[in-house]
Amino acid sequence: MGVVKKVPFSGTQEQKTALLQVIREHMHDKGALMPIMQKAQEIYGYLPIEVQTIISDEMNVPLEKIYGIATFYSQFSLYPKGKYRVSVCLGTACYVKGSGDIFNKLKEILGIDDGECTPDGKFSLDSCRCVGACGLAPVIMINDDVYGKLTVDDVEGILKKYE
Amino acid sequence: MYRSHVLVCGGTGCTSSGSPKIIDLLKDEVKKAGLKDEVAVVQTGCHGLCALGPIVVVYPEATFYSLVKPEDVPEIVSEHLLKGRIVNRLVYKENDQDEIIKSINETDFYKKQYRIALRNCGVINPENIDEYIAMNGYEALGKVLTEYTPDQVIQIILDSGLRGRGGGGFPTGLKWKLAKGNDADQKYVCCNADEGDPGAFMDRSVLEGDPHVVLEAMAIAGYAIGASQGYIYVRAEYPIAVQRLKLAIDQAREYGLLGKNIFNSGFDFDIDLRLGAGAFVCGEETALMTSIEGNRGEPRPRPPFPAQKGLFEKPTILNNVETYANIPQIILNGAEWFASMGTEKSKGTKVFALGGKIQNTGLVEIPMGTTLREVVEEIGGGIPGGKKFKAAQTGGPSGGCIPAEHFDIPIDYDNLISIGSMMGSGGLIVMDEDNCMVDIAKFFLQFTVDESCGKCTPCRIGTKRLYELLDKITKGNGTLEDLDRLEQLCYYIKENALCGLGQTAPNPVLSTLRYFKDEYIAHVTDKKCPAGVCKALLSYTIDPDKCKGCTLCARICPNSAIQGKVKEAHVIDQSKCIKCGACMEKCRFGAISKR
Numbered sequence: 001m002g003v004v005k006k007v008p009f010s011g012t013q014e015q016k017t018a019l020l021q022v023i024r025e026h027m028h029d030k031g032a033l034m035p036i037m038q039k040a041q042e043i044y045g046y047l048p049i050e051v052q053t054i055i056s057d058e059m060n061v062p063l064e065k066i067y068g069i070a071t072f073y074s075q076f077s078l079y080p081k082g083k084y085r086v087s088v089c090l091g092t093a094c095y096v097k098g099s100g101d102i103f104n105k106l107k108e109i110l111g112i113d114d115g116e117c118t119p120d121g122k123f124s125l126d127s128c129r130c131v132g133a134c135g136l137a138p139v140i141m142i143n144d145d146v147y148g149k150l151t152v153d154d155v156e157g158i159l160k161k162y163e
Numbered sequence: 164m165y166r167s168h169v170l171v172c173g174g175t176g177c178t179s180s181g182s183p184k185i186i187d188l189l190k191d192e193v194k195k196a197g198l199k200d201e202v203a204v205v206q207t208g209c210h211g212l213c214a215l216g217p218i219v220v221v222y223p224e225a226t227f228y229s230l231v232k233p234e235d236v237p238e239i240v241s242e243h244l245l246k247g248r249i250v251n252r253l254v255y256k257e258n259d260q261d262e263i264i265k266s267i268n269e270t271d272f273y274k275k276q277y278r279i280a281l282r283n284c285g286v287i288n289p290e291n292i293d294e295y296i297a298m299n300g301y302e303a304l305g306k307v308l309t310e311y312t313p314d315q316v317i318q319i320i321l322d323s324g325l326r327g328r329g330g331g332g333f334p335t336g337l338k339w340k341l342a343k344g345n346d347a348d349q350k351y352v353c354c355n356a357d358e359g360d361p362g363a364f365m366d367r368s369v370l371e372g373d374p375h376v377v378l379e380a381m382a383i384a385g386y387a388i389g390a391s392q393g394y395i396y397v398r399a400e401y402p403i404a405v406q407r408l409k410l411a412i413d414q415a416r417e418y419g420l421l422g423k424n425i426f427n428s429g430f431d432f433d434i435d436l437r438l439g440a441g442a443f444v445c446g447e448e449t450a451l452m453t454s455i456e457g458n459r460g461e462p463r464p465r466p467p468f469p470a471q472k473g474l475f476e477k478p479t480i481l482n483n484v485e486t487y488a489n490i491p492q493i494i495l496n497g498a499e500w501f502a503s504m505g506t507e508k509s510k511g512t513k514v515f516a517l518g519g520k521i522q523n524t525g526l527v528e529i530p531m532g533t534t535l536r537e538v539v540e541e542i543g544g545g546i547p548g549g550k551k552f553k554a555a556q557t558g559g560p561s562g563g564c565i566p567a568e569h570f571d572i573p574i575d576y577d578n579l580i581s582i583g584s585m586m587g588s589g590g591l592i593v594m595d596e597d598n599c600m601v602d603i604a605k606f607f608l609q610f611t612v613d614e615s616c617g618k619c620t621p622c623r624i625g626t627k628r629l630y631e632l633l634d635k636i637t638k639g640n641g642t643l644e645d646l647d648r649l650e651q652l653c654y655y656i657k658e659n660a661l662c663g664l665g666q667t668a669p670n671p672v673l674s675t676l677r678y679f680k681d682e683y684i685a686h687v688t689d690k691k692c693p694a695g696v697c698k699a700l701l702s703y704t705i706d707p708d709k710c711k712g713c714t715l716c717a718r719i720c721p722n723s724a725i726q727g728k729v730k731e732a733h734v735i736d737q738s739k740c741i742k743c744g745a746c747m748e749k750c751r752f753g754a755i756s757k758r
Binding site: 033038072131132133136137139 | 175176178179180212213214216358359360361362363364367399400401402437438439440441442443454455456457458459460475516518519520524525556559590592594598603606607610616
């Protein structure tokens with residue numbers, strides 16, 4: 001992963017209240033930590049160290065354990081994502097149909113690398129492993145919209161829709 | 164009673180192609196035509212032919228419309244539903260010469276299939292428990308709770324010969340028997356729905372198309388081993404599956420099919436969902452359980468096996484989605500029925516996700532023992548563009564490539580192992596002459612390097628070294644000794660890695676080395692990539708006889724590597740060429756070739 005510019009944490013009081021409520025409701029469930037971290041990421045959009053610290057304090061779990069989990073799973077992000085999250089499927093079915101070239105084209109147009117976000121906060125780019133739409137390979141997703149059967153030439157036009 | 168049912172696929176593939184809009188429009192048009200009480204529009208699970216979505220099937224005729232666009236909807240309603248005239252232009256045709264209108268079950272794609280795990284997918288509305296019950300749903304659970312002892316249930320599963328559909332092929336009944344034999348105050352039943360093999364989506368389709376079958380089977384398993392709690396570990400990347408599972412659990416609880424005292428038998432069983440967070444290693448059973456416990460999903464050494472000490476240190480069984488999807492049918496139809504299908508040691512059917520360079524990409528369920536040729540050529544419709552079949556990859560990053568020489572091998576667990584691949588969860592990716600096998604091996608190793616959890620050294624460092632060697636070869640810097648080193652390292656990792664991920668990670672390398680050694684040697688000694696994939700080994704040349712000297716290529720070359728005068732043949736300066744291929748793409752005379 002490339003260098004990601006540090007964005008100052010700007011969590012609101014409402015977000016914190018929502019998180020505290022989630023923690024109170026679930027902290028005594030079996031194996032509650034991961035579901036709580038998933039909810040926290042839903043609330044904040046990512047899991048900066050500040051949010052991890054809140055979870056650590058409230059649940060009385062060492063911060064290093066939470067950090068360990070946050071960095072283990074690819075779904076958790078320590079950095080904010082763009083307004084439009086572009087994910088390129090690099091699963092086998094998409095790869096043999098040329099998704100690698102599409103990924104390179106996106107990197108070139110957006111000027112960012114895997115896992116990074118454009119400076120204006122608009123687009124972030126991630127590679128992902130199989131969204132299960134192999135019949136439409138090669139596939140990219142922008143937020144929840146799936147674009148399939150792509151060629152390199154389609155990429156620019158699709159991004160334009162989001163500008 | 165409706166005289167006609169219009170089923171619209173709501174699986175992920177068709178949803179991506181716009182099926183929700185088709186459903187809304189169909190409902191509107193049906194209402195406008197005054198057919199609201201005669202025609203029902205139903206959203207179903209996956210039909211299998213994902214590349215041709217959105218798919219609409221009209222029953223009772225079973226007319227199969229593919230690639231339906233919003234503007235086609237009024238015509239379907241006014242012609243087919245109102246006047247009874249099939250809209251020929253929208254009916255799926257297997258080839259251009261095909262004049263006869265076939266129903267869905269008569270097409271080559273479907274007629275060789277036999278659906279057990281997928282029997283309800285594309286047939287019922289997955290969001291309605293009554294439709295599942297109407298297809299004998301929860302009857303097997305009732306039968307088990309009222310007629311059989313737990314030992315009898317286990318014996319049926321043992322006799323059926325069912326083996327785990329998630330990869331390893333361990334006999335399911337034996338797994339249950341071991342867990343039943345261990346006494347504990349609490350036991351668990353888990354479902355592995357963390358389908359991580361890139362290119363496989365059969366579990367997703369079952370969860371999206373028939374979620375109740377998994378719940379019912381888990382309850383049966385709970386009764387058999389003496390567990391009262393189940394967990395489904397499902398990928399967060401599958402939002403539709405997660406939402407339908409949640410709905411299904413709520414409905415089953417409301418009907419008393421989950422919860423306390425099910426069917427008045429005194430048996431309690433409930434199920435919770437846990438979302439995976441994107442880690443391939445969590446498909447390994449001990450890693451999955453560690454993850455449900457709320458930790459980094461790292462595997463742990465076995466023994467103790469999960470049947471002794473699994474989730475939260477209690478006896479646990481873990482089966483995958485497709486395995487569970489077979490259970491209720493085995494209970495209802497008997498072990499003998501199931502064991503009558505398939506080969507000697509692999510019974511029943513298997514679902515495959517056909518992908519890659521094949522005409523009909525999608526999901527197929529075939530009896531064990533069907534040959535690869537039947538799957539690729541007959542069901543899959545062959546390879547597009549008249550290209551030549553090169554290999555089929557099964558088993559994902561743990562599997563291997565099957566070359567053309569084994570095209571007629573009957574597919575079952577043991578045959579695939581014997582030719583250096585494995586069943587895996589059922590991804591089947593077809594490759595043609597344009598795919599480079601060294602590049603494919605490198606692709607899978609990059610995957611395992613990314614996904615290695617880092618706990619054991621052979622996997623963490625070994626896969627990285629394998630990747631580096633492959634990278635060196637694809638860049639044209641490899642030597643023949645590197646090939647030996649590659650093979651040696653593969654065996655070292657296989658023997659020493661802690662879990663299934665590491666032990667199988669070298670398989671893509673070993674199987675391509677075994678069947679496509681020529682290609683490796685071409686990369687190493689001739690510094691050529693025969694398939695024309697590895698960029699560093701390509702050179703673009705201009706055929707002076709074909710070049711008209713139009714200067715187009717020289718103008719678009721981003722690195723000014725092409726020289727030449729107007730109306731004279733141009734030349735590419737190989738030292739400057741960055742191998743982007745832009746010139747070849749744009750040349751109007753086909754004068755530029757790569758090799």
